[in-house]
Amino acid sequence: MIHTRELTRHFRVGKETVEAVRGVDIDVSEGEQVALLGPNGAGKSTTLRMLTTLLDPTSGTAAVAGRDVRTEPAEVRRRIGFVGQGHGAGEEQRVRDELYTQGLLYGLDRRTARRRGDDLLEMLDLAPASGREVSTLSGGQQRRLDIAMGLVHRPGLLFLDEPSAGLDPHSRANLWEHVARLRAEFGTTVVLTTHYLDEADSAAERVLVIDHGLVIADGTPDELKGRVFGDLVSLTFADQVQARGAAEVAERLAPDGGVEALDGGGAHHEVRFRVPRGDAVLPELLRALDAADLDLSAVQVQRPTLDDVFLTLTGRSLREEDQ
Numbered sequence: 534m535i536h537t538r539e540l541t542r543h544f545r546v547g548k549e550t551v552e553a554v555r556g557v558d559i560d561v562s563e564g565e566q567v568a569l570l571g572p573n574g575a576g577k578s579t580t581l582r583m584l585t586t587l588l589d590p591t592s593g594t595a596a597v598a599g600r601d602v603r604t605e606p607a608e609v610r611r612r613i614g615f616v617g618q619g620h621g622a623g624e625e626q627r628v629r630d631e632l633y634t635q636g637l638l639y640g641l642d643r644r645t646a647r648r649r650g651d652d653l654l655e656m657l658d659l660a661p662a663s664g665r666e667v668s669t670l671s672g673g674q675q676r677r678l679d680i681a682m683g684l685v686h687r688p689g690l691l692f693l694d695e696p697s698a699g700l701d702p703h704s705r706a707n708l709w710e711h712v713a714r715l716r717a718e719f720g721t722t723v724v725l726t727t728h729y730l731d732e733a734d735s736a737a738e739r740v741l742v743i744d745h746g747l748v749i750a751d752g753t754p755d756e757l758k759g760r761v762f763g764d765l766v767s768l769t770f771a772d773q774v775q776a777r778g779a780a781e782v783a784e785r786l787a788p789d790g791g792v793e794a795l796d797g798g799g800a801h802h803e804v805r806f807r808v809p810r811g812d813a814v815l816p817e818l819l820r821a822l823d824a825a826d827l828d829l830s831a832v833q834v835q836r837p838t839l840d841d842v843f844l845t846l847t848g849r850s851l852r853e854e855d856q
């Protein structure tokens with residue numbers, strides 16, 4: 534669906550050159566849902582704008598939906614949907630008319646435009662709002678209307694730039710449910726950008742981590758996390774003597790786990806370490822603690838987050854940069 538090679542975009546700002554995207558190779562297969570994840574200014578939007586023909590590359594190539602973005606931009610546009618940041622619908626139009634007009638703009642005949650529009654309103658839970666003016670919709674409804682606008686011509690490939698920015702958690706969850714339904718129904722390929730780590734983690738099958746205009750990691754959320762970090766195992770004990778005993782057991786089972794004993798005060802003494810797979814070590818660990826007569830009060834296994842991945846790759850936290 535998407536193949537880029539050495540895709541590059543520079544901007545001239547006064548006498549300076551900003552290297553927004555510095556030669557990225559991206560491959561997306563049909564039906565995939567891929568997230569571009571990175572801090573502010575990493576080059577995500579610039580990449581998306583090149584892939585959607587809104588911006589010319591400085592150098593490199595990009596084939597999108599089988600067409601070249603430089604030489605066949607109109608053909609690319611016909612085959613894709615793009616939902617940019619901020620909503621693109623007119624404020625005073627009624628929801629149903631807005632979608633209908635968009636269908637006509639894409640060259641659909643009146644009947645098809647009407648039918649597709651109504652189907653999408655139904656599917657995106659907007660049918661009850663179809664007679665309302667766009668300006669009266671809630672944030673979540675506006676975002677869903679944006680998505681409907683990007684889908685009215687049934688593109689095989691949908692680009693979503695920060696689709697859930699500014700939405701409350703409930704509307705975000707609702708939006709992703711709708712996107713999942715669209716994919717199940719039409720097999721739409723989805724490429725999105727996001728700041729939200731949990732969103733990249735849960736919504737994307739594959740994550741491209743972008744930093745300073747480069748793709749610095751590419752894989753499923755699990756692959757990325759598995760490659761970089763082990764799981765964090767935390768054991769809690771009611772007293773320090775037991776915690777010390779547990780630290781010895783942990784050293785035996787996970788000699789490279791960086792075992793730490795933390796005194797949380799009172800009845801909260803914690804032992805922490807990392808292992809490649811927490812679930813794999815747990816049965817043996819529990820048996821060993823039991824055999825040593827250590828009375829565990831709580832155990833927790835935490836898989837690494839995408840933020841841990843970013844931290845390991847760059848030495849910086851995505852969260853910090855986001856604030």
Ligand SMILES: Nc1ncnc2c1ncn2[C@@H]1O[C@H](COP(=O)(O)OP(=O)(O)OP(=O)(O)O)[C@@H](O)[C@H]1O
Nearest residue numbers: 544546551553571572573574575576577578579580
């Ligand atoms: N039109 C432009 N003129 C000059 N510089 C630009 C332009 N567009 C983007 N840039 C610069 O290119 C770099 C990448 O920006 P881009 O918007 O692609 O990042 P991003 O990862 O999408 O960030 P955000 O999440 O904040 O949108 C930034 O340094 C930005 O300031």
